[in-house]
Amino acid sequence: MRPLSAFQRGEYARICQLSGPIGVVQRLYELGLLEGQVVEILGFAPLGDPMEIRLGATRLCLRKADAAGVLAEPYSDSQAHSCS
Amino acid sequence: MTTPRTLTVALVGNPNTGKSTLFNALSGLRQRVGNYPGVTVELKKGTVRRKDYIWELIDLPGTYSLAPRSPDEMVAVDVLLGRHSHEAAPDVIISIVDATHLERHLYLTTQLFDLGRPVVLAVNMIDLAAAQGLKIDYEVLSQRLGVPVVPIQANKGIGLTELQQAVESAAAKGSPPPPVSFPQPLEQELAQLQACVGEAVPPFLLRRALLDIGGSVENDLVARCGATLRQQLQAARERLSAVQCPIPAVEARTRFGYIRSVLQGVVTAPSQRLRTWTDRADQVLTHRLWGTLIFLILMFLMFQSIFRWARPAMDLIDSGREAVGGAIQSGMAEGPLRSLLVDGVVKGVGAVLIFLPQIVILFGFIAILEDCGYMARAAFLMDRLMSRCGLSGKSFIPLLSSLACAVPGILATRVIENARDRLATILIAPLMSCSARLPVYVLLIGAFLREGYPSWLPGVVLFVMYLIGFTVAPLVAWTLKRTLLRGETPTFVLELPPYRRPQLRLVLRRMYDAGRAFVVRAGTIILASMILVWALLYFPDTDAFGRSYPQRIAEAEAAIEELQKQLPQDPSSSEANSTRRDDHTTAQILAEPRHLMAEWKRQSWLGRVGQWLEPVFQPLGWDWKLGMAVLASFPAREVVVGTLGLIYEVGDVDPAAITEEPSEEGEHEQAAGLMHALRQEWSSDPLRGRYPVAVALSLMVFFALCCQCASTLAVIRRETHSWFWPVFTFVYMTTLAYVAALLTFQLGAALTDCLT
Numbered sequence: 152m153r154p155l156s157a158f159q160r161g162e163y164a165r166i167c168q169l170s171g172p173i174g175v176v177q178r179l180y181e182l183g184l185l186e187g188q189v190v191e192i193l194g195f196a197p198l199g200d201p202m203e204i205r206l207g208a209t210r211l212c213l214r215k216a217d218a219a220g221v222l223a224e225p226y227s228d229s230q231a232h233s234c235s
Numbered sequence: 236m237t238t239p240r241t242l243t244v245a246l247v248g249n250p251n252t253g254k255s256t257l258f259n260a261l262s263g264l265r266q267r268v269g270n271y272p273g274v275t276v277e278l279k280k281g282t283v284r285r286k287d288y289i290w291e292l293i294d295l296p297g298t299y300s301l302a303p304r305s306p307d308e309m310v311a312v313d314v315l316l317g318r319h320s321h322e323a324a325p326d327v328i329i330s331i332v333d334a335t336h337l338e339r340h341l342y343l344t345t346q347l348f349d350l351g352r353p354v355v356l357a358v359n360m361i362d363l364a365a366a367q368g369l370k371i372d373y374e375v376l377s378q379r380l381g382v383p384v385v386p387i388q389a390n391k392g393i394g395l396t397e398l399q400q401a402v403e404s405a406a407a408k409g410s411p412p413p414p415v416s417f418p419q420p421l422e423q424e425l426a427q428l429q430a431c432v433g434e435a436v437p438p439f440l441l442r443r444a445l446l447d448i449g450g451s452v453e454n455d456l457v458a459r460c461g462a463t464l465r466q467q468l469q470a471a472r473e474r475l476s477a478v479q480c481p482i483p484a485v486e487a488r489t490r491f492g493y494i495r496s497v498l499q500g501v502v503t504a505p506s507q508r509l510r511t512w513t514d515r516a517d518q519v520l521t522h523r524l525w526g527t528l529i530f531l532i533l534m535f536l537m538f539q540s541i542f543r544w545a546r547p548a549m550d551l552i553d554s555g556r557e558a559v560g561g562a563i564q565s566g567m568a569e570g571p572l573r574s575l576l577v578d579g580v581v582k583g584v585g586a587v588l589i590f591l592p593q594i595v596i597l598f599g600f601i602a603i604l605e606d607c608g609y610m611a612r613a614a615f616l617m618d619r620l621m622s623r624c625g626l627s628g629k630s631f632i633p634l635l636s637s638l639a640c641a642v643p644g645i646l647a648t649r650v651i652e653n654a655r656d657r658l659a660t661i662l663i664a665p666l667m668s669c670s671a672r673l674p675v676y677v678l679l680i681g682a683f684l685r686e687g688y689p690s691w692l693p694g695v696v697l698f699v700m701y702l703i704g705f706t707v708a709p710l711v712a713w714t715l716k717r718t719l720l721r722g723e724t725p726t727f728v729l730e731l732p733p734y735r736r737p738q739l740r741l742v743l744r745r746m747y748d749a750g751r752a753f754v755v756r757a758g759t760i761i762l763a764s765m766i767l768v769w770a771l772l773y774f775p776d777t778d779a780f781g782r783s784y785p786q787r788i789a790e791a792e793a794a795i796e797e798l799q800k801q802l803p804q805d806p807s808s809s810e811a812n813s814t815r816r817d818d819h820t821t822a823q824i825l826a827e828p829r830h831l832m833a834e835w836k837r838q839s840w841l842g843r844v845g846q847w848l849e850p851v852f853q854p855l856g857w858d859w860k861l862g863m864a865v866l867a868s869f870p871a872r873e874v875v876v877g878t879l880g881l882i883y884e885v886g887d888v889d890p891a892a893i894t895e896e897p898s899e900e901g902e903h904e905q906a907a908g909l910m911h912a913l914r915q916e917w918s919s920d921p922l923r924g925r926y927p928v929a930v931a932l933s934l935m936v937f938f939a940l941c942c943q944c945a946s947t948l949a950v951i952r953r954e955t956h957s958w959f960w961p962v963f964t965f966v967y968m969t970t971l972a973y974v975a976a977l978l979t980f981q982l983g984a985a986l987t988d989c990l991t
Contacts, residue, residue, distance in 0.1 A: 198620060210517070
């Protein structure tokens with residue numbers, strides 16, 4: 152498990168745990184970023200922050216500081232559907 | 236015939252669901268804006284006339300949820316609950332969702348179910364869903380959710396009649412949909428809390444108070460029911476956390492779990508996700524290199540459009556103002572009334588209208604960028620830069636626009652949802668060096684830093700003047716966000732919506748709304764301040780012997796005409812000149828009107844205040860003339876040039892003549908004359924003669940930082956709905972400007988002493 156902000160462009164991540172300021176966590180939940188969901192890391196802004204992820208059909212932009220509170224594990228299709 | 240019944244209908248949806256399009260399609264041109272005390276939110280209201288009903292349609296701001304975290308977001312909840320004194324609770328709520336984001340958007344819909352009001356679900360963008368290969372069974376969806384579901388395509392007007400019928404029959408039935416049931420432990424906690432607080436608190440609010448930790452509802456209820464409620468809520472949350480119902484996760488899990496079960500079999504999507512248009516476009520538009528490049532080009536175009544393209548329209552308004560002024564001038568007898576009309580009212584109205592081209596063009600740009608989905612990308616690209624001073628990427632475009640003019644820039648802050656970020660951006664926007672400061676810079680640089688200095692120096696000084704704004708504005712923002720505007724860091728979780736073709740009607744509507752809002756609400760304040768300063772400069776209009784200045788000037792002008800009649804047709808014939816009168820007397824007669832004008836302004840109320848305040852200006856290296864010109868420039872910065880022209884007896888100088896190619900020979904000569912007069916006058920003065928550059932720089936620095944702009948203050952008043960913020964802006968900027976000008980002069984003078 153590592154923070155979402157530490158993932159590379161093009162990687163897939165399965166969300167394990169959300170923490171951080173309550174406002175951010177609640178907003179992420181509202182947007183459907185729940186534990187167990189898989190997101191694709193689309194990349195980072197030219198100045199290195201924020202980052203862009205894809206969750207289903209939705210593209211989200213979040214600051215690295217906020218993404219650091221989202222713990223996730225690398226995900227690939229071959230992997231088992233469990234969250235360690 | 237029966238009288239139609241009034242129906243209050245609220246329109247609620249996520250951002251980027253086409254909510255505004257639906258609102259416009261339903262209410263057409265019958266729209267108005269409602270303000271709420273204490274918040275910056277504006278609710279749009281429209282009227283829909285139907286056979287049996289007249290709808291009062293309320294367009295609530297786009298939101299992801301009903302979990303308010305600020306007073307602004309609380310307005311939507313209050314309106315939906317009918318807690319607002321101006322508004323009845325809605326008879327029906329239209330929940331609009333995007334067919335291509337059904338799962339995510341239904342989250343808000345299920346929250347609306349808790350309100351106990353009939354809900355109609357409008358599924359928009361069915362064409363896009365079809366294009367992506369999505370098939371949706373609306374009938375089953377309606378059965379499972381327990382609400383009427385209407386597929387629509389708002390931009391083409393498809394499905395609107397069905398939607399209207401569904402709303403009206405829902406109103407007639409009046410039955411609310413079944414709310415999503417939460418895990419048993421949570422419902423039990425809620426029941427216990429309800430017993431504690433009593434029936435006065437609506438169950439909806441109590442549920443929100445429990446689910447939204449530290450949210451507006453919790454704070455509201457605690458203020459009403461006492462601090463014990465906070466402890467009770469906290470204890471309840473801890474108990475829930477122990478039984479696998481952690482807050483806030485439990486709400487998202489419950490609702491999305493419910494939504495997924497509802498959508499099971501209702502939506503059929505192609506097994507492979509299709510690469511959309513947006514995916515391809517974003518590869519370029521958010522690319523490190525290309526994305527940045529395209530962004531810079533777009534911003535340059537936008538800046539150019541407000542800086543240059545608006546010029547012809549502005550010139551047209553200017554010449555229109557002159558034509559009207561001229562017509563009044565020649566059609567009316569000399570007197571205070573004529574002067575009031577020409578120099579107060581017509582100039583004032585002109586000063587209001589002159590902003591319209593810039594505002595309308597900028598809002599056209601912003602509407603297109605927002606409507607097509609690019610605005611969110613711009614915020615994405617610029618966020619890092621702006622986050623250093625506590626703002627977000629959304630502040631970039633308003634601040635950039637402020638380089639042309641703070642008035643459209645401040646209006647553009649409406650793209651910032653977070654109230655505190657928006658306020659901070661509004662307060663620093665006037666620090667950006669706007670185009671009205673340019674004539675002041677150019678005049679002073681031309682007068683004092685051109686001759687005898689290297690040719691690169693004027694350009695560098697001009698650049699430094701702009702740099703002052705770029706440096707001070709982030710510092711002020713940083714300070715504000717840590718003091719006055721301190722609070723919870725706003726969440727910068729931004730949705731990058733799919734790209735769509737902008738709709739012309741929506742764009743035109745935004746342009747019209749922005750222009751109208753400015754003229755109606757800010758225009759009156761601008762006009763009033765123009766008239767006030769006119770009066771202070773006009774009165775008293777008699778000299779110490781009770782003779783009227785306007786009359787004396789008219790006489791002096793008549794004397795010139797007389798003189799010109801005596802002169803031969805060809806003025807270059809020097810022989811004829813010397814034979815009639817000596818040159819000295821001629822020059823005296825010619826200068827008399829300007830001399831009288833200067834004397835009049837000197838003894839006007841504003842002139843007296845300027846002289847009285849001279850000790851205040853002294854440390855900046857200014858005399859009362861400069862001080863008075865600065866005071867007179869309160870309606871607009873560039874006025875300082877004209878006022879300086881009047882006091883230095885070169886006539887009313889048009890600021891445009893300084894920065895632009897001369898359209899009329901006379902104007903340009905006047906501008907050059909003012910530079911000459913400034914140099915001459917200062918050289919004969921012991922202080923300014925010794926430190927002309929330090930004085931010029933101090934004046935420039937003052938103008939770089941001050942808020943001598945009634946229009947900006949009027950717009951701040953209009954956008955913040957309070958007098959506090961414009962007063963605050965004026966005070967902080969003037970203080971900053973004074974201190975900086977003081978330092979500039981004192982350091983400049985000390986440096987001059989060192990070098991010589």
